[in-house]
Amino acid sequence: AKSIAVLTSGGDAPGMNAAVRAVVRSGLSFGMKVYGVMRGYNGLLNGDLHEMSMRSVSDIIQHGGTALFTARSPEFNTPEGVQKAAATCRNLGIDGVVVIGGDGSFRGARDLTGAGVLCIGIPGTIDNDIACTDYTIGYDTALNTAMEMIDRIRDTTESHDRCSVVEVMGRRCGDIALHTGIAVGAIATLVPEIPYDFQKDIVDRMKAAQATGKKHFIVVVAEGVGKTQEITERIQKETGIESRATILGHVQRGGSPTLRDRVVASRMGYHAVELLQKSVGNRVVAMKGEQIVDFDITEALNMPRVFDENLYRISAKLSI
Ligand code: F6P
Secondary structure: OOEEEEEEOOOOOOOHHHHHHHHHHHHHHOOOEEEEEOOOOHHHHOOOEEEOOHHHHOOOOOOOOOOOOOOOOOOOOOHHHHHHHHHHHHHHOOOEEEEEEOHHHHHHHHHHHHOOOEEEEEEEOOOOOOOOOOOOEOHHHHHHHHHHHHHHHHHHHHHOOOEEEEEEOOOOOOHHHHHHHHHHOOOEEEOOOOOOOHHHHHHHHHHHHHHOOOOOEEEEEEOOOOOHHHHHHHHHHHHOOOEEEEEOHHHHHOOOOOHHHHHHHHHHHHHHHHHHHOOOOOEEEEEEOOEEEEEEHHHHHHOOOOOOHHHHHHHHHHOO
């Protein structure tokens, strides 16, 4: 590709800026023209994009959110929308697009490649819910934020001999819950991938720990499990331990990206542009172990996501 564009799409994630910066700077260093597209695919539909220079991406690597703004675009998700976006690219001579987002954004990238514009996806979402990659940009920052917030909740939970039930993000994926649950020593962690038994997995565990002298408890619930308020009331009723619910919410999506997110995003951004330089499209950049690799988008979208059940079992053994 000689002329490329970059956009962020779907829910934002800390580290997206580092990926945008890497795409812009590697593109320019390969002698390409690089456009920044505003508000996801919407910018391609309404021509809201501008040429970027080395300095357009100064001072963004340390910021959460996305300097290109983001959106979920229902109009783009139609055959007419895809054709319109492809026409914008053709008119400006753009022959490659880097899309930073989640699965929904990759389906768009696949369709746009089908309409003649080479697209590369970069996984950016705090949920870590993309099957083809071990890691998604934003995940580490979200984990550390959730952990810090729960540590604070723990201070007050401990002072009052209470139980705090904390809901973390993740609609379809329990990775944030599992990892923060381990990091904060949650007595129980509920995830959408694994069914739970209220008596055995929560009440009995709390009572057994209470018998050994434990007086305060943290329960982590993934958003996809839901019913956090209900669970909290039921815990209080069945254990007699005063309980409070906290829904962490969008605090997990913001903040300065961690070192890991900045470095992974930078490596993925560079890899995406390398593919476009070789005129390769319809690929998703991914991380396997510590290597940056790439997959065909359709194959990537069809891969089943594997939840780490072994780690889930280990976590139940340690937090007791
Ligand atoms: O995909 C990231 C995520 O934060 C999910 O964890 C959550 O379910 C969803 O986005 C919330 O979306 P919105 O910001 O549109 O409410």
